[in-house]
Amino acid sequence: MRSILAALLIAGPVSADEIWVTNEKDDTISVIDIETLEVTRTIDTGERPRGITFSQDHSVVYICASDSDAVQVMDPETGEILHDLPSGEDPEQFVLHPDDRRLYIANEDDAITTVVDTETRRVIAQIDVGIEPEGMAVSPDGAIAITTSETTNMAHWIDTETEELFANTLVDTRPRHAEFTKEGRELWVSSEIGGTITVFDVATQAETAKISFEVQGIHPDRVQPVGFEFTQEEDIAFVALGPSNHIAVVNAETYEVEDYILVGRRVWHMAFNEDKSLLFTTNGVSGDVTVINVPNREAIKSIKVGRFPWGAAFRPTD
């Protein structure tokens, strides 16, 4: 017992894994300790931080500083900005290619997708897409990248070999987010104003299903799907429903909505912890992050962060 105590004293406090949340209006990142469910650090960023993602080894974090027209590269240990990447104008969302090198960035104001090499810090390609591109996804094998354009209402399919479009598919109004699932065989695209998620067969780019939402007591206009994530087995999707202040729990096999979970106001994006037992949702208007117990499908706590939290990303610390 004494030796265990001594070992603990020598080791000092064990740092827990973290969730990093960008605060759009505060130009900061709030770092949430997953053990204590409290904000432990607030880090300054460029103007209007939105999309956030870590490199595969979590040694650097990429932040879309939209109004600074830059993707910032930060050392997560120190919170120091290491350098900026040439992102094009108004970067809103991005996705890191499985090669851990190419960053696909949606430039909202320029109607282009910029591909940046994070090592050489050079723009590899700029691909014309629809108006107001936002949602970004890349297939698990890295062969296909997706950009969704909010005003053109399309999912644009990019061949990552040639960095050229090879297909465009219509979705419902204002697509905001895209994710591949089932080992890259399916693509899901959420439409904020349309209030749906469109499911595509990746091989044929054909629409295979449409998921609708209906929250009791909430006007349909306020049910606006934006961000979503899949559980470990990819059998369940959690979908943020914007100003309806709910997260929908969708069966990814039957495409049926099984449950709705009350969270904070205007929920847009989310991130899981490592084993995907906890889900952290960013609630923009209420300025907090709601923690959901995934197996129980139950909101357990809401944590105050900065003003208008937007994106979220998981960072292991061991």
Add this chain to the structure above:
Amino acid sequence: MPAGGQRGQAGGCRGAKGDTQAHAAAMIASLLAIIAREALRFIHQRERFLAALVRPLVWLLVFAAGFRAALGLSIIPPYQTYITYETYIVPGLCGMILLFNGMQSSLSLVYDREMGSMRLLLTSPQPRWWLLFSKLIGSTTISILQVYAFLAIAALFGIDMPAWGYVTVLPALLVAGLMLGALGLLLSSFIKQLENFAGVMNFVIFPMFFLSSALYPLWKMAESSELLHDICAANPFTHAVELIRFALYTELNLPALGWTLLATAIFTAAALWGYDPARGAMRRKT
């Protein structure tokens, strides 16, 4: 009603001890008899049980559903995250059951007095305070059973609490039930006739219930009127509801407990005074 304990004939220590034991046994017997009578009365009045359940359920499933989106969102202790309005009003409705039952008990005392069974009760050899306390315990026990029935139905409709909350709420229900039962006793010592009970509804139950945190949080009340907020904050029913609310989430709200106990002590003392044949209101009635 069982008779009082036999007076000890033999002197000395053993006799005194035997006397005390017999006296205690008689007191317990009278407590159990009064509780049994309350239980019997409750069992025979199934409509009363249904009414006691229907009232809060209508509030929960109809009123709360209508106001689901109207309350606005804010996280207040003991809640850790956002809750629906249905979840918010559950503790208030538990308090409502205790409040109505406390008043119902008061009504039954007035009825007992009119029917003459009160005189029979009060002429028992047991101390009057003990008889009134037994009456209080009896009616509170019945109230608590009704609260648990209500919580079970609410859980069936998906409005559930943390599992341990159903255990930790028991002492809170007991304290709140005793406080409201004591208030009922106090009122019964002042109400002369059964017909006057309507006044209790208008002047006690409704103001106590609506001017409390049962239906809306106090911060919401403060937004519309500071005066109303202050009245709500002084209302002992608010503290009883908050005690139940925290206990349902396995937390102790010490200030709420303190205020509820204080109110219980004041109401009980006033009720005993009211039932004292030499001084209180009973002097005029019995």
